[in-house]
Amino acid sequence: EDHLEFLSGNNMGSCFVDSGLIYTAMSSDYDTACLHRAETLPLCVQQAEDGSPRPLVRCPKFHTIPFINPSADEDALVGELDSWRPRSGARAALIGDSIFCYGGLHIHDPFHDEDDEYDEEEEQEENRSHYTSSVFRYDLQRLRWDTISTEGHPPPGRDKFGMVAVGSKLIVFGGYGSAVPEVEHSQNSPASYVPNPEENGRRRVWNNGVYVLDTGLFECRGVCTWSELRYQGTAPAPRAACGMTMCRGPNTTTYVYVFGGRFQTERRSDMHRLNLDTETWSGELDARGSIPCGRSWATLTAASDSKLVMCGGYNNDLHTLNDVYLFDTDVLTWCQLDTSHIPGGLEPRMWHTACADGAYGDVYILGGYNSLFSGSSCKTIVRVRTRILPLLDLCLQVLAARPAVPAGLPLVLRL
Numbered sequence: 567e568d569h570l571e572f573l574s575g576n577n578m579g580s581c582f583v584d585s586g587l588i589y590t591a592m593s594s595d596y597d598t599a600c601l602h603r604a605e606t607l608p609l610c611v612q613q614a615e616d617g618s619p620r621p622l623v624r625c626p627k628f629h630t631i632p633f634i635n636p637s638a639d640e641d642a643l644v645g646e647l648d649s650w651r652p653r654s655g656a657r658a659a660l661i662g663d664s665i666f667c668y669g670g671l672h673i674h675d676p677f678h679d680e681d682d683e684y685d686e687e688e689e690q691e692e693n694r695s696h697y698t699s700s701v702f703r704y705d706l707q708r709l710r711w712d713t714i715s716t717e718g719h720p721p722p723g724r725d726k727f728g729m730v731a732v733g734s735k736l737i738v739f740g741g742y743g744s745a746v747p748e749v750e751h752s753q754n755s756p757a758s759y760v761p762n763p764e765e766n767g768r769r770r771v772w773n774n775g776v777y778v779l780d781t782g783l784f785e786c787r788g789v790c791t792w793s794e795l796r797y798q799g800t801a802p803a804p805r806a807a808c809g810m811t812m813c814r815g816p817n818t819t820t821y822v823y824v825f826g827g828r829f830q831t832e833r834r835s836d837m838h839r840l841n842l843d844t845e846t847w848s849g850e851l852d853a854r855g856s857i858p859c860g861r862s863w864a865t866l867t868a869a870s871d872s873k874l875v876m877c878g879g880y881n882n883d884l885h886t887l888n889d890v891y892l893f894d895t896d897v898l899t900w901c902q903l904d905t906s907h908i909p910g911g912l913e914p915r916m917w918h919t920a921c922a923d924g925a926y927g928d929v930y931i932l933g934g935y936n937s938l939f940s941g942s943s944c945k946t947i948v949r950v951r952t953r954i955l956p957l958l959d960l961c962l963q964v965l966a967a968r969p970a971v972p973a974g975l976p977l978v979l980r981l
Contacts, residue, residue, distance in 0.1 A: 653698065655725025659736055661781055665704040666714070666736060668779065671697055671725040697723030697743035701779065701790065714784070718792040721777040722746050728810030732820055732842060734782040739824060742806035745769040756797055760804050762830070772804035772829055776840070800849035802838045805829045809866025809876055813895065819843050823874060823895070828862040833882050835860040837893070855900040858891050865920040867929045869952040872896045875929040877948070880916040886936055888914040890950060903950070915944045927952040
């Protein structure tokens with residue numbers, strides 16, 4: 567049985583669950599940059615008319631995490647503030663005790679963008695926007711940001727790409743942004759870079775390249791290494807704003823799934839799978855069931871190794887969507903989830919984010935916009951429960967809903 571539930575929220579870029587905390591990094595607007603966290607507290611449970619458990623609303627309290635270490639000296643504070651600037655369409659992922667952030671679009675600053683590639687033609691644009699390929703890390707132990715030095719073959723600057731963490735590596739796919747110089751693209755790259763004809767000569771492209779950032783030697787060398795994945799098979803068409811997630815298959819095979827996204831004027835509904843062990847794309851999967859309509863700016867999140875949750879997005883009719891689907895990777899079947907029990911219906915959202923709590927099979931869907939043109943942000947968080955909680959957890963949630971026990975009185979839980 568699936569449950570969806572309202573919490574509270576804001577407009578966010580990337581999120582993930584770690585040790586009972588939801589971390590959210592970067593907003594969707596490049597005039598704001600922040601990091602938040604909230605506890606995934608046990609939620610109260612009441613009995614529905616059919617006797618099944620139904621979550622009640624409880625709003626987790628979000629705490630803003632400072633971008634600088636309050637105990638650092640003044641020079642360190644200035645350096646960290648200068649190195650990190652707000653951006654749009656970036657991604658973040660959790661590896662160990664560090665949050666790694668890559669890419670995005672921000673306002674060009676010639677005094678602080680020396681490490682980023684820069685197209686002089688873009689300087690004449692009204693807002694001086696700039697695609698960056700910089701990498702930052704937030705250390706959850708030391709509570710400070712660091713600019714990461716990289717070596718190898720980095721991807722061109724981009725935004726609206728997909729990114730997942732696999733062990734100590736970040737896998738980056740697709741996106742929209744800077745063109746690759748022909749001399750670099752000729753080096754046996756399997757990726758395609760397609761210019762946008764609507765950009766009036768500006769060198770901006772969709773792509774389907776796959777890049778890997780290896781962070782494994784960062785602690786001992788202080789450097790992360792970029793490489794381009796020379797994949798085989800039939801890759802997805804170039805695209806941006808697609809859904810992307812990672813899960814394990816049979817024999818612990820590592821798969822990356824990519825759904826939808828926009829290429830030129832079309833928003834797609836195709837599902838693709840990349841086998842990271844053999845570095846081979848599947849081609850479009852022959853999916854069955856209630857296949858979602860084509861869309862961009864949706865989220866795709868692995869609730870388990872066989873269940874992927876897809877929510878919302880923006881379709882080819884230019885409408886923001888409020889539907890939720892479950893994709894079974896074992897039988898390649900889509901199923902639309904029922905949201906009719908939510909009072910007032912599920913809020914439409916696009917450009918939002920989502921994360922999974924693997925311990926319970928829960929997916930948290932946070933923030934986003936409910937309209938591309940109005941700029942109205944979603945004020946709720948939705949939890950999708952893909953499996954029923956164990957009896958002990960249900961009992962503890964019932965206890966959490968009761969009034970606090972006065973000090974000195976024994977609390978006995980009989981099972």
